[in-house]
Amino acid sequence: MEELDAELERCRPWIEAALDRGGNTHLFEDVVSAVKAGTMQFWPAEDACAVTEIIVYPRKKAFHVFLAGGNMDTIVEMDESAIYFARQNGCSAMSIAGRKGWQKVLEHRGYKPVLTSLGKDI
Numbered sequence: 001m002e003e004l005d006a007e008l009e010r011c012r013p014w015i016e017a018a019l020d021r022g023g024n025t026h027l028f029e030d031v032v033s034a035v036k037a038g039t040m041q042f043w044p045a046e047d048a049c050a051v052t053e054i055i056v057y058p059r060k061k062a063f064h065v066f067l068a069g070g071n072m073d074t075i076v077e078m079d080e081s082a083i084y085f086a087r088q089n090g091c092s093a094m095s096i097a098g099r100k101g102w103q104k105v106l107e108h109r110g111y112k113p114v115l116t117s118l119g120k121d122i
Contacts, residue, residue, distance in 0.1 A: 001036075008032055008042065011049040014069025021099065022067060023119060031067075040066065043082070048074035052082065054089055063091040068098070072105060079109055 008015075008031075016028050026034075031051055034040035043050040048070025055062045063086030068075045086094060096102060096111065103113060 004036070004042070005032075007044045008035065011042075011044055011069070014049050015051065015067065018067035018069040022097065041085070043078055045070070045074045045078065047071040048078075050075060050078055050082075054086075054091060055095075060093055061089075061091045062093040062095050063089070065094070065096040065098070076105060076109070079106075 012028055015031055019026055019028065019031070031040065034053075035042045035051065039053060041052045041054075043052065048068065050068040051066045053064050053066050055064050063082065065082070068078075083094065094111070095114070096106070097117070103111070
């Protein structure tokens with residue numbers, strides 16, 4: 001657990017930046033708790049990281065990239081490992097929440113827009 005804590009702390013700037021861009025739905029501590037509880041998965045790399053979750057719908061199980069930060073090329077390279085992990089866990093779909101720019105970066109890997117998400121503070 002000490003090693004996990006150290007890696008999460010090392011990646012904290014990327015995680016917090018992604019949370020901020022994503023609307024601050026979670027705090028860093030919320031992500032840490034979810035990773036430790038096993039409801040989210042943490043993917044650290046030397047110059048990037050990602051946090052994922054498995055979402056179970058009534059008719060589909062999806063592997064969802066909740067956030068990612070750091071070197072974009074490194075994040076994109078994680079795709080193959082993520083797909084393998086997703087399949088091993090019974091997922092039949094992948095989804096990613098992120099800025100619009102991810103569409104262009106990932107389209108050559110077979111990702112396409114599914115929905116548009118809109119929001120505002122009230």
